[in-house]
Amino acid sequence: MNIGQASDQTGLPAKTIRYYEDIALVKPDRDSNGYRSFRAQDIHKLKFLGRARTLGFTIEDCRTLLALYEDETRASADVKQVARGHLAQIDAKIADLRSMRDTLSHLVEACAGDDRPDCPILRDLGGKS
Amino acid sequence: MNIGQASDQTGLPAKTIRYYEDIALVKPDRDSNGYRSFRAQDIHKLKFLGRARTLGFTIEDCRTLLALYEDETRASADVKQVARGHLAQIDAKIADLRSMRDTLSHLVEACAGDDRPDCPILRDLGGKS
DNA sequence: CTTGACCTTCCAGTTACCGGAACCCTCATG
DNA sequence: CATGAGGGTTCCGGTAACTGGAAGGTCAAG
Incomplete structure (x- = not known):
């Protein structure tokens, strides 16, 4: 093929x-x-x-998983460990994104979004209160 | 400095x-x-x-935001649009990760994680039922 | 005068590919 | 037989946002 x-x-x-x-x-x-x-x-x-x-496994994770996949005598614990490590990373990423999301959505809601220059988003980014 | x-x-x-x-x-x-x-x-x-x-704004977003920041006559709507676009991307990423997380955590839970070779995670990845 | 902390530039590597150029192979058609 | 379409090949460069490291200049202190 x-x-x-x-x-x-x-x-x-x-x-x-x-x-x-x-x-x-x-x-x-x-x-x-x-x-x-x-x-x-x-x-x-x-x-x-x-x-x-x-x-979402990285290429290196994939390499490991593939090796385990082909090893008929692997212990499922080894696979589980890789998967759990990845799961933890996903959780961390989600937490990160959620925190960004919360901050940003507050700012977006606070912004009038009209023709005037006054903007809470830029005010926050600029560190001014 | x-x-x-x-x-x-x-x-x-x-x-x-x-x-x-x-x-x-x-x-x-x-x-x-x-x-x-x-x-x-x-x-x-x-x-x-x-x-x-x-x-989580990209560098290019930052460039845009910085320009708006320095433009005293900007419209807050322009800033809000950039921010909303970014917010949408964050939401999409979160959704993606959550879907991965769900699948993966099911698999991890189903895996005994012992010395035996039998592993639902690999079974799923291998496409076998 | 030397030492060590700082600064400079430049080059390479990171992740997981994608786009494109230049070229080869095979088959069908005019 | 030439040619064109639709495969395939390699190799080079680019992506995002830096980070690490080498080779070397500068500066204040002892």
Whole structure:
């Protein structure tokens, strides 16, 4: 299967698939003409990667998860630890964003949004009360 | 005031301040020895930038906000529009993260996290039921 | 005079790709 | 047979917002 088909099958752009090969996440064969040739197993890996990335795992997380995935003797605790670490990061990010959101939405609500120059948003950013 | 003091005053790393000068967000004077020389106004701008960045505005947003800040005749509506746009992006990001978080936390809860290889997280990523 | 803290510029690396150029391969059509 | 369309290939550069580090100039103190 060529890269175009692989892209269709996995939903990943061809560029992304080439990149994943570059960083050695997948290792497709090559045909005699130099074209990449993907086997079912490669497609499966790519789908795995796509799903993991959707869940926000970093590439390095993905590398770890993929290794665990392929290791039939892994302990589920190892996987859980990676996932929990990522979950904590997501939580931290959400908390950050929520705090930004709260501040910003107060400011937006306080701003008249008309033709006049007076603006609580800029006043706050400027540090003036 | 040298860059070290400016850094202390604003809480921004010296590196960041130099970067902001590179991209023309601030334009400190130079002393005869080549050192940057920050005036009170520069410090004020840097604080403005720091605060805006904390709220998650992009550098380009900051550039716009700074221009509006310095324009005494701006309409608050213009500022509000930038802020609202940013708020919408924050909301979108939060929604994204929450959706990831939900999926992932289900998986983490379903995983025994022991020595056995069986792992719902990998099962899900692998697309197997 | 030397030491150490500060400053300077410039180059490279970070994350996870995307866009585009220049070129090759294959098949079908005029 | 030339040619054009629609694959594929590599490589280079850019993204956002910095950060780290090297090589070297400046300054105040002992």
